[in-house]
Amino acid sequence: MLTIKNDSDTVIIVLHEIYGINQYIKITCDHFSMNGYDVVCPDLINTSQPFSYNQEKVAYLHFMENIGFESAYQKVKKFILQTRTQYKSVFLVGFSIGATIAWLCSNENNICDGVIGYYGSRIRDYIGVTPKCPVLLLFSHEEKSLNVKELINSLQEKNIGIHVLSGKHGFSDPFNKNYCEQSCKDAERLAYTFLEKVRKNIKWS
16 A cells, blocks of 8 residues: 555545556655645555556456455445545545546445546446546546447436546556557646545536
């Protein structure tokens, strides 16, 4: 687990991708910390080292066969409830599988104050979720395993913020072959605006 403290009344729980707590996730946590938030990133894959990007299939099979969304969701839910007693506000920021897990958590009453999900393609399997907190979903324009337009159409009645940004899955990760600098900047701007608006009780969607 990665933890960065700033004595803030707000914590951001970062939920990583199938690869684990890698360099990109560490940098992401540092960025949130530099903006004054406390940051925690629990280990969801139970490995001593993160997977490399060229181990994508191995990493995916490891998660699906040894952990799975339901188990990860229950683990994160328990972690949030333990963490919540220490903070005024709790936000989840998830990437890929982490975004889907964060989405599942949004279905719970009074568990977190807001959810941001980056390219959570497996949300398509959980469209029955009705968020109980503000949600911002950031999708890539191109997804090899997902019709983004169809998913968005199925989510439009949920009263959530949805943005589709140029590029492919992983556009926000500078170590990923699909990195798109402009989409990364746009996503960062949308994420920080969302966080501040929710904290100040300003309309967010």
